[in-house]
Amino acid sequence: MQEQVNIMVTLDSAYLPPLKVMLTSLRQNNLSLNIKVWLIHTNIPEKQLVELEQFLQQLKMSLTSIKIPADLFKDAPTVERYPKEMYYRLVCGDILPKEVNRVIYLDPDILVINSLEPLWQLDLADNVFAAAVHSGLTNISEGINNIRLGIDHGYYNSGVLLIDVEKARQLIHLNDIYQTIDQHGKWLLLPDQDVMNYLYGKVTKEIPEEIWNYDTRQAATYMTRSLGKANTHWVAENTVVLHYCGKPKPWDSNSNNRFTLLYAHYQQLTKRIARQITE
């Protein structure tokens, strides 16, 4: 039996359709991986969880869903302003069972188009996270974020994370997160991502964004930075995670760029797999 690869997702009912598309692409391009999905949520109805589990059986993945008690974040200072699901990935050490010591967190607006194994096998050294920096052509957002947050590293995107859950248990505490939000709340634009960068950026290992967190809005930037090397064929061969950041989302009917068709094709594969359940 191959080693179990833990995939963590944290979302609500609205994101179950893209989650299925993401997992279909993950399976299609990682046929031999032994994948377990950890779904952390607050209020997905039981019926939808059963349906998701049946879908994952078709993909030969196992599912454990963990419902967070509504009062776990009752002391969070900004519960009104931002959904608390945002913080689940940071405090996953407190949520996942003790036997889970490594996990890959993935946003649902993602396609996995090549092997995830090199990320799973990555040596984190003393770091808690591995993440990519969305640096753009000029790194101007890094500069602004460095001033805004007082950090001296790239501004990490929290949509794709390798997490040493064991180290997270020791290092990451809800109270630190609450304190940061209390003190710096007015400066936080993307609260979970800001908190991660501010508190834990120093224990994050940078991984190349073109491979592990390719922002589909930035295709021209990647082409320019690579002096023309990172064209469409390079992406198909080398990129592992296509991250459909921003709006429109790739499932919106007005999404119509060079990344839409691949997403729509995986939506179609997903529908076919779902149909097999009822047949």
Added chain:
Amino acid sequence: MQEQVNIMVTLDSAYLPPLKVMLTSLRQNNLSLNIKVWLIHTNIPEKQLVELEQFLQQLKMSLTSIKIPADLFKDAPTVERYPKEMYYRLVCGDILPKEVNRVIYLDPDILVINSLEPLWQLDLADNVFAAAVHSGLTNISEGINNIRLGIDHGYYNSGVLLIDVEKARQLIHLNDIYQTIDQHGKWLLLPDQDVMNYLYGKVTKEIPEEIWNYDTRQAATYMTRSLGKANTHWVAENTVVLHYCGKPKPWDSNSNNRFTLLYAHYQQLTKRIARQITE
């Protein structure tokens, strides 16, 4: 055992790589079809045929290759000007064994992204062929071709054909084709396609191009004609054959439109399948 679906391809060594990509997409999106590939060629080396057969075993398809004797077309008037492989699809009745009575011909610069079964099951009535017309926004090429060739139907594209091989045996004769080329050679722009339209357009059933022979250069035309309905998501759901007509070909590094990534992704799947053979 499910009915055998016959796929015919006619090409030389240079087109073996795209052929593998086309067949990979065909299998991926037609998992339950019992597919037999008929490869008609003049001079593909034995070693490459063995390699192709191994590849098709991975796809769970069977292969029969038929080498055309170099002198079969020795009386063809235009052997010098055009490759004779062009005519194989028209005279397949003389080439394929008697037990083959229906076949789908596919160009190699194609992806099959949905079920081919409705085409295979199509009622041809008294026709020999089913084919799509690439009509464009104004049908201007139909007008020109109608004058040029003296035909009164749409100008069919010969890249995707359903063929009643039994009827083709009765109706299609090499001498008629030679005579046409002799008489009209100077007017023939795309010789095989022109010959098919001129001689056999009247026994061809038209099938919708957006479904069965989607010209990737014409995405804007399809959008306009459908009043915006045939967007990228519609294509992913409804189109069966994406035909990468014209230049650059989708495997060229300078191909960079909204259809390139899906093609490049299937190239990547094809490479993975080829690697399984050596492992």
